[in-house]
Structure formats: C-alpha cells, structure tokens
Amino acid sequence: MAYYTKINKLEFQKYLNNYSIGNVLFFKGIEEGIENTNYFFETKKKEKYILTIYENKITERIKKKNLSFFIELINFLKRKNFPCPQILYNNKRKQLSSYKNKKYAIINFIEGNIAKKVNNKHCYNLGKSLAIFHKTTLYFNKKRKNDFSLNEWNKIIKKNKLPKKDSLFLKKELRYLKKNWPKRLPSGIIHGDLFPDNVFFKKNNIVGIIDLSNACNDFFCYDLSICINAWCYKEKLDLQKMKSLIRGYNSIRKINTQEIKYLNFFLRASSLRFYLSRLMDSQNKKIPKKYNKNPNEYLNKLKYFQSNNLKKKF
Secondary structure: OEOOOOOOHHHHHHHHOOOOOOOEEEEEEOOOOOOOEEEEEEEOOOOEEEEEEOOOOOOOOOOHHHHHHHHHHHHHHHHOOOOOOOEOOOOOOOOOEEEOOEEEEEEEOOOOEOOOOOOHHHHHHHHHHHHHHHHHHHHOOOOOEOOOOHHHHHHHHHHOOOOHHHHHHHHHHHHHHHHHOOOOOOEEEEOOOOOHHHEEEEOOEEEEEOOOOOOEEEEHHHHHHHHHHHHOEEOEEOHHHHHHHHHHHHOOOOOOHHHHHHHHHHHHHHHHHHHHHHHHHHOOOOOOHHHOOOOHHHHHHHHHHHHOOHHHHO
16 A cells, blocks of 8 residues: 555545545555555545555556455455455446546445564464465455566566576576476465555454455465565564464465475565565656665575475474
8 A cells, every 4th residue: 555646635536426424534655555645534434445546657566457456355345344445436336447547436434453563363264364365265256367476577677677696596496497397286266465554453363454455366385485475574484473474374275295395485485576576666767766676685595495395294
C-alpha cells in the first residue's frame, strides 16, 4: 500500500458518491506498500473502509486485465469464510469503479494489528492460514500464470545497470535456478506476497489477510518459502520460527518429501525474486524514495541460502 493520488476532502467524497455508505468524516493516506494508492477512511455512520486506487502505470505489475481475477478470488475466499476483506458493491452492483481513468475499489476495514515483533505463535498461525488458502483455492475455477517469474527476472537483470561483478553473480544464480526448476510439484493458487504487513492479528490469531494482487498459479512450496523468508529471517534464519510455520502448515496440509527437498531451492528463488523487484522499484523514478525497500536485504538472504542448505535441518 501507498498513496500516489493526492485527494482533498471534497474530491474524496466523489469517490464515494456511487456507494450507499454516506459521507466521509475522516480520511488519511496509508504509507505502507508500493503498488497502489490506499486511503483509510471513516464515514459519518462510524463505519471504516479502505479506498484502493489501482495505479497500474506506477509499477506496471498489476494489469487492468487481472483485476477481475483478484476480485473473483476474494469473493470466492469470502464465501469460504477465509479471513480476507470484503469488496463493497457500488450502486450499479459493481465491485470495481472508475474515476479519472483509474479503477478503484472500496474494501471494508479489518480491525487488527500487524505483528511488529514476530513470534512463534504468529508463524504457526500464518502457516496454518497459508495451508488453508492453498487447499481452499484448489476449488477456485480461474487461473492466472505467474507474470513475475524466471523469464521476467532475466529481463530485469539485463535492463538494470549493475556492476559487472553483481550482474555475473545474478546471471549465474539465474542459470542455476533455470537448470534445476522442478517440473512437477503440488501447485495451485499462491498468495505470492504474504509479508507481515499483509496480515492482521488479534492476540496472535489471524483476523485478516490482505493484498492478493500477486496471487497466481505456482508451486505451493514457493509460496511457503516466500513466507519463511519474510517471517523467519532477521540477519539469519530463525529455525524455531520456521519450524513453527511449517508445523502450522502441516496441521492443515502435509508437505511431501519432494517439497521438503526443494525448500532451500525456493528460498533462493524467492530471495532473487524480491531482490529484483525491489531493485526495479528503487530505479523507478515514478516511485518516491520513501516507499522503496532495501533490495540488499534480499540479496543477503540469497547469499545466506546459497551457503546454508536447509536439507540438513529436517
């Protein structure tokens, strides 16, 4: 989340005019995240919502053609009682609205807190929710390919001006990943971006999972590795947190031996993926520097998992 489109109170009300939720009492931009404009607001009825404006021309990672996929996925998950926010319908019974040539949606606000200091209980419940997500979406009848996988990574390495030594290092890692990328592993819809700022807790229990804009079809093990990287690593891997996350996951969906075999591989792959996306964002002049995240955090993780193979930990 972030906010690129600046709105005054008078104009903000125009976004709400096509909804039966009343007048805005208070609103503020949300600083976290990078892909879209997001505002928290409260109406005079004391109801709380999020206004999301899809900024497809900023990072260019969210295509307009994919918005219907995300909306249908969220609607499906809500019907299955998965803890994701509800997208409101406007007065024309549409969940996606338009204003000034931009698509936007209004989403109900989730009362909860982001885990500022991640503990083992957070990780266990995250693993459990991730497995529920994977099992539930097996029955979702839409598919979307991962638009930000191996072929895109190679383009980013070529496009960005990097020191020769760094470029060679990344190309070597990419060759390794391409050569060893598995052809068959359990797969389905993955979240693809389940970082701590996308999960809301109450007393260590998950009450909301947001931002499904990276959801796509891929290996479940890849999604699990993204979570381990984001939740269980700080300067080095925290084994207790990782084991808690995997125990939670296994309580719903048992990880098979092939997935365990490839876990370290996908920790390297997810490290490279988020290093490259952060590098791309840091060099995108449309994105203010305050929204950028440090690419080197994930470069360090990549080097760590190159030297520390997790096969020995199971």
